[in-house]
Amino acid sequence: MPESITISAKTLGAAALPDFCPRCFWIQMHTPGLPYQIFPGIFSSIDSYGKRLVHGWFDRHGSAPPWLNRLGDIRGYRHPPHYSKFSILDQETQIILRGTPDGILVMHDGSHLIVDYKTAKFTAHQDVLFPMYHAQLNAYAVIGEQRGFSPISGLALVYTEPITDNATTAKDANLTASGFVMEFSTHIQPVDLAPKKIPELLAKVREVYDRERPPPSRAGCTDCEFLKNLVELAGK
Numbered sequence: 001m002p003e004s005i006t007i008s009a010k011t012l013g014a015a016a017l018p019d020f021c022p023r024c025f026w027i028q029m030h031t032p033g034l035p036y037q038i039f040p041g042i043f044s045s046i047d048s049y050g051k052r053l054v055h056g057w058f059d060r061h062g063s064a065p066p067w068l069n070r071l072g073d074i075r076g077y078r079h080p081p082h083y084s085k086f087s088i089l090d091q092e093t094q095i096i097l098r099g100t101p102d103g104i105l106v107m108h109d110g111s112h113l114i115v116d117y118k119t120a121k122f123t124a125h126q127d128v129l130f131p132m133y134h135a136q137l138n139a140y141a142v143i144g145e146q147r148g149f150s151p152i153s154g155l156a157l158v159y160t161e162p163i164t165d166n167a168t169t170a171k172d173a174n175l176t177a178s179g180f181v182m183e184f185s186t187h188i189q190p191v192d193l194a195p196k197k198i199p200e201l202l203a204k205v206r207e208v209y210d211r212e213r214p215p216p217s218r219a220g221c222t223d224c225e226f227l228k229n230l231v232e233l234a235g236k
């Protein structure tokens, strides 16, 4: 039996990207606490703000905000559990998969729809990060089915984008006594349910993790070469 390893749904999602680098993944998994991984907290603050706005609207009006209506007949929401409770152990790979979805909506038939908020501009062209988000949401679906949210009937990304055009900056209402207001527009992107992809990704992660040495550098990425030159230079 291999040692169990724990990964987040988002980390699993990285393995679905077309430019996934097994070497990078191996290094990250085997050296927790690597430096240079600072992520600006403002994005998670905005995602959290959007989630609280939605829940507050439900609590006050008993219905979904109008911009969520395109997802169907939504009747309410459930508070997403902490990742320590929203996790499963995959017996095949001995991987503990966990995470915390941004939102879990309850549909008219009692099924659940999982949403994730992204503070980003939605582009008409294929979003390069979409394979990662797709896998992340489907990992939540697999976990949710086993952790009290069955059935999961849908998944969606909610892109929130700041509106910064000249007309908006010219509005007096956006300047307040204490600062300023920034408007956001939303774009809802339904994501197909494909839970059968998750076992494939878990197997890929297990295979990379179990290698005794870091895999070779990804073709086309020169950063490892730069690092090697830097280390040689520092050793002189």
Ligand code: SF4
Residues within 6 Å of the ligand: 021, 023, 024, 025, 216, 217, 218, 221, 222, 223, 224
């Ligand atoms: S090849 Fe590029 S992506 Fe892979 S480990 Fe090196 S720097 Fe990271």
